[in-house]
Each structure stands twice: as structure tokens, then as C-alpha cells.
Amino acid sequence: MDAEGREENPLLHHLVRDIASRGEGELTAVVHETHGGRLIRIAHIRPANGIAWSTAADNVTPATGGP
Numbered sequence: 001m002d003a004e005g006r007e008e009n010p011l012l013h014h015l016v017r018d019i020a021s022r023g024e025g026e027l028t029a030v031v032h033e034t035h036g037g038r039l040i041r042i043a044h045i046r047p048a049n050g051i052a053w054s055t056a057a058d059n060v061t062p063a064t065g066g067p
Contacts, residue, residue: 016061025052
């Protein structure tokens with residue numbers, strides 16, 4: 001993790017799937033944030049077109065290209 005709370009992740013800048021929303025896009029960052037006294041990992045995903053979103057980092061898997 002760097003000084004700004006970003007973590008190195010092997011899926012960074014690769015196509016991933018958010019299992020919660022079933023959306024796919026490029027993983028642009030995984031950051032550590034404190035919420036309610038707990039440290040949580042948040043993944044930021046940018047689709048090829050559309051609006052970027054965030055999800056729990058544990059929801060991110062490599063995209064397979066299929067449904």
C-alpha cells in the first residue's frame with residue numbers, strides 16, 4: 001500500500017467483473033479507506049463506455065468475456 005492508501009493488485013489495468021453488479025470494466029485502483037472505524041478495501045472500475053463505479057475489492061474477479 002502506498003502513502004495515499006492505494007494497493008498494488010495483479011488485476012490493475014485489466015478487464016475485471018464485479019460479481020455484485022455483474023458489470024465489467026478496467027480495474028483502475030484498489031484503495032484502503034476507513035469507514036466507521038474499520039479499514040475496508042474499495043475497487044474502482046471503469047467500463048469501456050459509461051460511468052465508473054466502486055465496489056468492495058473482494059467482489060472483483062478477472063473477466064472471462066462470457067456472460
